[in-house]
Amino acid sequence: MAAQSTDLKVLESLTRAQLHAHATRYYKSGGRTEPEVALVVYGDARAVFKDYARTPGWFGRIIAPVLIWREASALRRLDGIVGVPQLYRQLDARGVLIEYLPATPWPQAKPAEAAYHKLDELVDQMHARGVAHCDLRAPSNMLVDEDGQPYIVDFVARVCRGRGWNLPWNWLFRQFVGADESALAKLRVRFAPRLATADDRARLDERGPVERIARAIGERTRAVVRFFVGS
Ligand SMILES: Nc1ncnc2c1ncn2[C@@H]1O[C@H](COP(=O)(O)OP(=O)(O)O)[C@@H](O)[C@H]1O
Ligand SMILES: [Mg+2]
Numbered sequence: 376m377a378a379q380s381t382d383l384k385v386l387e388s389l390t391r392a393q394l395h396a397h398a399t400r401y402y403k404s405g406g407r408t409e410p411e412v413a414l415v416v417y418g419d420a421r422a423v424f425k426d427y428a429r430t431p432g433w434f435g436r437i438i439a440p441v442l443i444w445r446e447a448s449a450l451r452r453l454d455g456i457v458g459v460p461q462l463y464r465q466l467d468a469r470g471v472l473i474e475y476l477p478a479t480p481w482p483q484a485k486p487a488e489a490a491y492h493k494l495d496e497l498v499d500q501m502h503a504r505g506v507a508h509c510d511l512r513a514p515s516n517m518l519v520d521e522d523g524q525p526y527i528v529d530f531v532a533r534v535c536r537g538r539g540w541n542l543p544w545n546w547l548f549r550q551f552v553g554a555d556e557s558a559l560a561k562l563r564v565r566f567a568p569r570l571a572t573a574d575d576r577a578r579l580d581e582r583g584p585v586e587r588i589a590r591a592i593g594e595r596t597r598a599v600v601r602f603f604v605g606s
Contacts, residue, residue, distance in 0.1 A: 382418030387463050389417070391470060394424045408434050410442075414475060421475035423460070428469045440468035442531040447471050449506050449530035456504070458497040458526050476526045478518035481566065486519045491563060491570055494525040498555055501527065505536035507551035511558035514566070 389397065398413035402423075405411040413424045425446065427439030443465070450462035450473065460474040478484075494517065501508065509532040510516055518526040534551045537544035560575035 379419040382420035383422070383463075386415060386417035386420045386422055387472060389415075391426065391428060391466060394426075394466075394470075394472070398424070405429055407431065408438075410439070415472075422463055423473050423475050424470065425473065426466075426470040430469075435469070443469055443471055445533055446530045449533045449535070452506055452535065453501060453504055453530075456497070456500050458493075458524065459501070460526070460528060476518055476520070476528070478520040478524070478526050481514045481517040481519060481562065484519045486525070486566075487523050488567060488570055490519050490523040490525055491567055493523065494519075494562075495559060497525055497527060498559060502552050502555070505548075506530070507534045507536075507548060508532070508555050509534055509551050511555050512561065514562060517562070 386397070394415050395411075395413065397415045397417050399416045400414045401411060402414065403409055403412040405426075407430070409430065410425050410427045411429060413426070415422050415424050425443075427435055427443060429435075430439050447462055447465045450459065450471075453459040454461065460476055463472040463474065465471050498508070498511070508516070508527060508530065510529060511527075513529075516527060516529040518528065520526070534548055536548045539545075557578050560571070560578045563571040563575050564579060
């Protein structure tokens, strides 16, 4: 345990080049609008490195720093919630180092029913802290471990609750909270139909106006659009 925490301290202080050199696998290998997502191993310590430094062009230069800021600020706001990875370090405008979760993406995991209830609680906790995830329709953003503990990753599309006086913004925030809840309904219908209620099925057919627009624009571009609209 002591060796692990010393290793983690060293891992957290590595440069970008060293982090890539210690990557043992890439969950994502990067692209024109995508980060590299690497599992970094140093001795007994592990971490996940999400890095846009090699994302080319204007996306890498202008959009990526906004996405990394969005991810890091959400992780700070959610700090301490079991099921959300800890932010170890923001390297700079284009990279974050976060806690490695020894868990499997939801679609491959075949989680037990109890995991769905825990996931509901986790999403409620996240909303109570004032964060709507906005990309839970991608089931790869939810993981589950062997004990049935759920986890949520990938906060680049998040929307945070505004100040009390900002009624229009908070109306919008509630729409995105609703979109997260619809995404959980969709998850049940797809992967745990026995758990899906009539309400869940109905929810998939009737979406609010913001949700319809958000879906029409598409997952990736939603994050970009919010950048231009503001957060
Ligand atoms: N902290 C983590 N621990 C373990 N696996 C992770 C972690 N963060 C991300 N992953 C894996 O990497 C994949 C891509 O990461 P994600 O943050 O969703 O990137 P993107 O924004 O490109 O979708 C996830 O679907 C998950 O499988
Ligand atoms: Mg993702």
